[in-house]
Amino acid sequence: MERKEMIVARTGLSRFSAAGLLGASVVLFFVTAFGAGLVSAVDAPSTADIIWFAGFLAFPLVGGLIAWHRPENRVGWLFLAVGVLQYGAAVMDGLSQHMVATHPGSVLGPLLVLVQNALFALGWVCATTYPLLLYPDGRLPTPRWRWALHATTAALAVLITSVVVTPGRVFEDDYAQNPLGVPALETVAPAVTTVTLFVLLGLTMIGMASIIVRWRRAGGADRDRLAWLALAAVVFIVTTVAGLVTDAWTPEWAGAALEGIGVAALPAATGVAVLRADLFDIAVVLDRTIVYSVLTGLVIAAYLGSFAATSTLLAPDPSRSASLLATAVVAVSLSPVKDRLMRVVDRLLFGDRSRPYQVLTHLAERLARTNALEELLRTVTDALSTMLRLPHAQVLVGAEVAAAPHMLALPLISHGRQEGTLLVGRRSGQARFDAAELELLTDLAGQIAIAVRAARLAEDLRESREHIVRAREEERLRIRRDLHDGLGPLLAAASLQVDVLADRALDAEASRLISKIKALISQSVTDVRQVVHGLRPPSLDDLGLVGVVREHATALRVAGLHVVVDCPDDLTVNSAAVEVAAYRIVTEAMTNVVRHADAGTCTVTLNLDEHRLRVEITDDGTGLASPHRDGVGLASMRERADELGGSVTVAAGHGGGTRVIALLPVPSSSAARM
Structure with missing residues (x-):
């Protein structure tokens, strides 16, 4: 009970602190936006300045929501700190201007400038480097990234210290001197400041690299959260480019609004990623945003290029004609570009669903190279996930199964018999498959059913042969x-x-x-x-498999071959068929070494696990002939292994000679008694 009360008290304190920091940020914003003009010697901010400053309100607003609902997530507290630090730095800027103008000899004005610089530097790392390293759950990707966190803190401390001890004027156009400057560091301190700024920039890039590391390791909801951050980066880039392009013929407040949107994109996307990552299909939105941003840029570039070219051709009065001609050129030339781009996007999102014949052909080719039923099931899963970008694809062999709400179940029917069920998952945000895609999945299910039936019959035949x-x-x-x-x-x-x-x-x-x-x-x-x-060789009953192999090895030593038998003394095979096959394979392989290998040493290894007996015979002889063809002995060994569903592999040894490996399935004790 006491623990529960402590948790409740701690949560209440966290929410109170979050509300206090958010309130402080809002108050400081209004002081910055509307109080500057009330202080002497300080110019009131313009509308564009207020709009730009308003973009930073997204940090404390989103940080307050995260800290309220996820108090353990440090990203929320960092965003709350950004609001206080950014607007606090703006207030310090106004107060420092006022003090320097009204009290020229006072040290308070320069000190306020130093405080402003320190607050701005803190606000920068709290808005960029720290959140990137801790995004989205407030923890580092792995403990190995802790050095980047500590390096950022150390670099920030060095930066603030170097600025504080740099001697000289705190304002370029004013005589006020830094009261804390150290004259002996007049050349060193500025250099340290410059280097540290580049170090902090590099650490911010490392924070971006940590996002890439998370992306490669993430899946499902974690990847969606990272996609939100990618969307914020796209929005920032688009607004920045748009602001640069339109700056010449738009009012100042429009450019400030674009910059404010770009600034607010990071905290807004982070808030949604942390609190409601499943709000909608972020992958689709991200891809569409990228595509239409690129398309818009192409349209603008083509229009401007066409307008410039036609203006030159139609001089001296080009304006109206050039505009019409440029519009026509853009409309005609970019239509195929748009179609091509949309096909690329559709393929990125939905795979090859628009090319059903290619999907069917590719799946048929992969199924034709597959024999075992288990391998076939993996092939279907990999093929559908890759070709159609499906989040889930699975073949269940046997009776019909019920599908989950987000899944579609397609029966696999061949020759009037249901061989199993194909389960496919709908993509995130997709309510249902469209008619064309559903028809394609139905055709694929028919093809898969035939392959499953063939693989099942082949497996039944193999099992029957093994049983016989x-x-x-x-x-x-x-x-x-x-x-x-x-x-x-x-x-x-x-x-x-x-x-x-x-x-x-x-x-x-x-x-x-x-x-x-x-x-x-x-x-x-x-x-x-x-x-x-x-x-059945009587020696198998008298000596067992291990004893027979060692007895045969002793007999071959007379022929000048040194044979080493490596196997447990208590090795027991509970299947007469496997025991006889292993005996025949080992004796035939050792006989081949004596007859054809011209070897001095031969090693026989027997290992038995729960499912199979592994037999390995290696020698240091002349090795395989090139090209190699199986003789009667090797063919006999393969036949004995095939009868039991096993395999025999003959290859060159690692250090020369030949290596023969036989894998023989061993049935369970209950199956062996049947």
């Missing part, structure tokens, strides 16, 4: 055990009984018959052993 192979090996294992444990002992017992019968034979004919029966039994035992060995 695994079942075959398990059945072979069962038959081998039955022959070894059942028929083998019976034949051995029959042979013993025949021996007993031979000892009791009464005549030679009976002895010959008994010998023949014993021979048949011995032949049957040999045949059973051959059948058992053909079904």
Whole structure:
């Protein structure tokens, strides 16, 4: 309860402070705008000056809103400080002029000038560098950016100090001297001031770079907040350029209004980004603003260029004719430019939706190179997101699913069966897809359905083949055990009984018959052993996969090949099919090393995780021939891996020789028992 009361009290104090700073800014603005003319020796500001100063009111107004609703966000407090500092500097300017004019010998006037400069410098970094580093949540992009914050503070302190200790006149047209100036620093202090100003400018550029870093890492709402800042930058650039272009034939207050709009753009955009980033689709507004600003600039430039050219051609009385001709030239020449620009914008916002045939063709080409179902689903997601600029695209295989309010669900139907659902998300600010785009998505869904059906059937076929192979090996294992444990002992017992019968034979004919029966039994035992060995190598049951590999490695050492076996002693494979395939692949690969590689060392590595067995055989031999063709042994290894849904890769080793890697899927314990 006490903690809750403390939070409430702290929030109330924050709001009271925000209201106080906002009120101080408003009061100082009115003092600056309407009180200057009441003080002697101070000229009253013009209408243009008042309009320009009014643009800075956006900082404390927006800062007050942010501090009221998000008191933990330092950007709001910085904007509140801008209002107090900017208008405080203006008040100090008026008071310093008054004191210097009415009290020439007083030190108060020059001191007020120094205070004005310090307040203006503080206002600059509070309006630019600091907010850029902390935008939009009041925190740095990462702790590594803390140095820029500290460097700005240090540079600001150095700047104020260098200005304070610079000796000389505080006004260029007045004899008033800086009372705090140090004569010994007459040449050093101005140089430090100049260098520090450039340092602060560089730190402001670094603050802009931090916005770029945030943009690259951001997504969703965070990217929208950054887009608002980009919109403010566009507005500032457009108003500045417009003011420069129109300055010659517009009243002074019009240029001041454009400058005021440019100044207010940053705090206004920041306020919306922090408090209501989802007000509308900022990406669309930003792109449209950029496009129409560029288009307007082209229109003006083309008009002025055409007017100047026709004025020269139609001299000496060019005004009316040149104007008409320039207008016609602009109307005719910029129409295709406008269409081209609109197509570029439409592609940036909506991708290739205006070229449905190209979208269908591109998707078909990508699907044709995709085999696995999981890879196909990723391909569809990437293709639709890229080609149509969709915020979300997903294929769900199976039964129909319900779509979220901002999503569109399209059934994937092929040969009368629903293979799944295509979910696509509407773009931000888009209430629904238009008819042409909906038709394109429907056509894409039909194409995707066919690909999903083909991939699913191929996967079902592969799984069925794997199941058959695994079942075959398990059945072979069962038959081998039955022959070894059942028929083998019976034949051995029959042979013993025949021996007993031979000892009791009464005549030679009976002895010959008994010998023949014993021979048949011995032949049957040999045949059973051959059948058992053909079904499954007995050594796998006696020694296990690791033991068999090490035994084979020992046998190859006689041929002069040093074999290193790297695998856990307790490695156990719960699938008879995988165990046999791994055994055949390893023995065939090591045999190939002896026959063809002319190697001195061979390394066999076996690793087993939850999903697969990895078998790797490397040697330091002569390596692969170029061009390389699979022989009977390699083809056999690939077939054994393919049967289980695995793969065999044969490539050159890192340090020479050859490397064979086999990846064999291992079923779960429950699946292996099925």
